[in-house]
Amino acid sequence: MKSRSILKKINILLLIVVISLSNYSYAQNSQSVKNIVLVHGAFVDGSGWKNVYDILVKKGYNVTVTQQALTSYESDVESVNRIIDQLDGQCILVGHSYGGAIITTAGNNPKVAGLVYVAAHAPDEGESEGNNGKLYPPAYKSMIKGEDGFDYIDPKKFPEDFAGGVTKDMASFMAISQTPTADVAFKAIIKNPAWKTKPSWYVVAKSDRIINPYLERMYAKRAKSVTIEVAGASHCVYITHPKEVSDLIISAAQGKK
Template sequence: MVADAATEGRSLMSTNGREIKNVVIVHGAFADGSGWRGVYDKLTTQGYRVKIVQNPLTSLEEDVAATTRVLDKQDGPTILVGHSWAGTVITEAGVHPNVAGLVYVSALAPDAGETTAQQYEGFGPTPDFVIDVTEDGYGFLNPDTFKAGFAADTSDADAAFLRDSQAPVKMAAFETPVKNAAWRDKPSWAVIASEDRAFDQAMLQHMAKRIGAKITNVSASHALFTTQPGAVADVIVTAAQNAGNAR
């Protein structure tokens, strides 16, 4: 694990003479930005300016555009954070000049020319993570397996709220190749939930190692952004303090 975030947060590392104070967070599929409140609170109390993208989950292009709009409004170097599907989004959007570093939170990390769907090839199934697809091509997580597959370490009440407020994703987005891989030029960190049932653990570790990310393993479900906000915030702080010197 990283060092105590309260200690690290007392000073913010600079990039080219500018402090990294900005953090932009992108939520994944089947969720929205509200689950990041705990991370937001921990970061803002340490002096970070945090913005959370409400991406539409309608296509890779539109999710990247939503992220870019928020990045355009940042006044300097920024740490860009993505969970799950948003790993693909930040991989593409992270080429933005304001992005100093990337944090992948149990997230996908394709290379240029690859699709999200290709990342699953050769890895084990995830039988608790069941996606029901509507006639118009949107995916919802099956309500009967939602807690087991997405949020096993939450209370029944919290899992029910996440289940009933989930945001569907246009499944065709997973077949869209990324044009750019920001992790090839930007330093990356990865937080991996060791009890994640949305992805094969081998897949998560493989993707994080391939991009050269500094890896932190956390005992949590796929909903680690909600259940382990301190651990996730710690890694974001580490990225903010070290992105300028990482490469």
């Protein structure tokens, strides 16, 4: 009788331990990443993230917006890593357009928990976004290559090609305030792409004229990204559809696959 009582107590203790471990594991998995880093792409700066920023901050996230100089791929990656290193804890790294190539490398930072690509490039080992763009040619023909090695979008065609859906006044302002981008940045060869080891999410802009939507789908499929497609969205999907973009970023922060 005594041995049965002892065995019963042991079984109860084991059950308590199992339940406790399960609850602990669930709590760990359900914890959200609170830091979000938003990385802009070529020809623009971080101000375009304002609508997404506002939504995420109201949801309680700590949001940082990068302002890399677009003078070289290496320096842009360094700029983003500098921001990541300053954070207290892990982050979700979000990249738009050329910013996707940046987070593909910067995402190897140990503090990065996941990657979100927003109408962005996600090159593989040995690839560059410039060469990948030739596989699925984009619709726009408005890039101007400066004699000084910096590229920009023809301001007259910027609203239609880059900023479809953005208000006329804002698109016109973006056109004349754009940041010329070093042509060599688009030719940078990617090494050790972070999406191969980190979970990823992807926003496909179905009416993108800067990056062919079929290329975006290829990137998302190859990276096994959780993917949404936004109908009617241009390359500026992060400006025109901030809720859809923010919702996917929140899903990434919560680890939802």
